[in-house]
Amino acid sequence: MLIDVFTLALAAGLGNLAFAALAAVYARSAQSAYPPLAIWRLARTMAGISFLLIWLRPVIPAWLSMTLSHILLPPAWALEFAAYASLLSFTGWRRPLISLTILAMTAQVGLHVFEVGRRLDLIYFSAMNGIYFVAMAAVLLLSDRHGRLARMMGFTNGLLGLLFMLRILHLVGIDDHAVGGYKVLHAVPWVFAYVIVTINGFGFLLLSKQEDDRKLREALADVSLAEAEQRQLLSLASHEFRTPAAMIQASLDSVKLLTDSIPPAVTGRLENIGMAARRLTHLANTLIAQDRLRELRFSLVRRETDLNAVMARVAERYVPSIIRQGFTELPLMALDDELLMIALHNLIDNALRHSSMGGPPVMGVQCVGTMLEITVADQGPGVPDEEKEAVFERFYRRETGPGSGLGLSIVRTIARLHGGDALIRDNTPRGAVFVIRLPIT
Structure with a gap:
């Protein structure tokens, strides 16, 4: 063998x-x-x-x-x-x-x-x-x-x-x-x-x-099941929190008109309540945006949208209403209006946090070639040139700045999903102009 x-x-x-x-x-x-x-x-x-x-x-x-x-x-x-x-x-x-x-x-x-x-x-x-x-x-x-x-x-x-x-x-x-x-x-x-x-x-x-x-x-x-249930609960809570927070903020803004009859000790407490209400609104908006983007899985739900009407709805949710300028007749555009409203809320909340002593932010819109630019300008300290890109990174926070470091990254993500981008310019005489650039479609 x-x-x-x-x-x-x-x-x-x-x-x-x-x-x-x-x-x-x-x-x-x-x-x-x-x-x-x-x-x-x-x-x-x-x-x-x-x-x-x-x-x-x-x-x-x-x-x-x-x-x-x-x-x-x-x-x-x-x-x-x-x-x-x-x-x-x-x-x-x-x-x-x-x-x-x-x-x-x-x-x-x-x-x-x-x-x-x-x-x-x-x-x-x-x-x-x-x-x-x-x-x-x-x-x-x-x-x-x-x-x-x-x-x-x-x-x-x-x-x-x-x-x-x-x-x-x-x-x-x-x-x-x-x-x-x-x-x-x-x-x-x-x-x-x-x-x-x-x-x-x-x-x-x-x-x-x-x-x-x-x-x-x-x-x-x-x-995945546990995460989905957690996200559902978190999304529901975020939506529910935003409404009473907005009502508290609106009531506080109305009370401020009665400054002559409010004792100084009460004024400080009212300011603390206002800061807490704004913080709660910001957190609710951020959580809603994160949940929406996660569900989106990098695809848009486009529909014909009146951009002027979207920006008007966003501006009217703030008391006093956000200043608007440069609004003209715009054609209907194929946009995801929910995502765009989230981006605008994040820009305005960011402007309010950084320019509380410099006047309200100003929202505008203009056509630049084949692109449409939506701007939110503030009177805050501005953003140094070396940080103009970094602030759009996820969880990036300036040393002395408030916030979670998510809002601007969400704004850029939404802009890029639409085929555009987000950037920062210097405002005159002070502050920053946050820009969402969208292709005109």
Whole structure:
């Protein structure tokens, strides 16, 4: 024969140990406890040692190598069965498997103690291996998870189990197990065992990866559901907060007209209430914008929009109303009016925060070539040239400035979604002009 049993035993032993090492590397990279993989790794280690003991039979006493190898194989196959059953969520197998393994090991020790004939020992060894491989095949074939991969592995394991059963029939029918025909049949299971060691090795690692992916998908689905519920609650709360905050602000602005009859101590408290109301409005607008942009997934809901009407609605929500200038007749434009209103609210809120002592902001609009420019000018401290781009970055905040660092990044995102951009210019004599440039469509 071109390949003898000892060479195949060496290859099978090293192959099992190699897959045990791969399982250890995979478990370490996964950085999570995974019992089926740990069980399978132990099974591969025991099977590898068992096959290497068979390979060492010419070096160490034959009775010692065969006894140890045959005693190690039943728990190795039992552990591999346990790994498949655990991976595929089968139940009710532990007690029968433990009983079968104890019986197999006890019987194997008894056969060697009583020094039974070689043929009877091989009949028992074939029966024991066949039962384990048929059991593993049944678990894999009956599983409704992992599809073709599990069925392919079940088929190969069943084929090897059937081959062991056929060897039993051949052993029963011959008197001399040293004849040539027996030697050929004796080597065939070894060849198949080596092939199936490889198939099962890669197959189990793939099954483990598929199971990890499935659990990850389930975890991501749970997280997405929880996030969606959280966003829904946050969006509802944000909308509900904005209305009473605006009413409080409007009432405070009306009270300011009665400055002659308000004691100085009360004036300070009213100013604190106004600051809190403006802060609440800003936070509500920011949360609504973030939620809208997240739901948008970078696509617009365009409709024919009267830009003058949109800017008028935004300006009228502030008390006193925002100053408007440069308004002319504009054609209807294909815009996402909700997003545009969010951008304008963010610009006006930003202007109010930075120019509370310098007069109200001024909102304007003009056509510049093929672009339409919507401007919000304030009388605040202005923005240095080196920061004119940085302020549009997400979470960027100037050292002394209020705000969350989200408003202007949202403005630029909305402008760019429409095919335009957002920028800053210097105002005259002081302050900054925030510009939304949109293509005229």
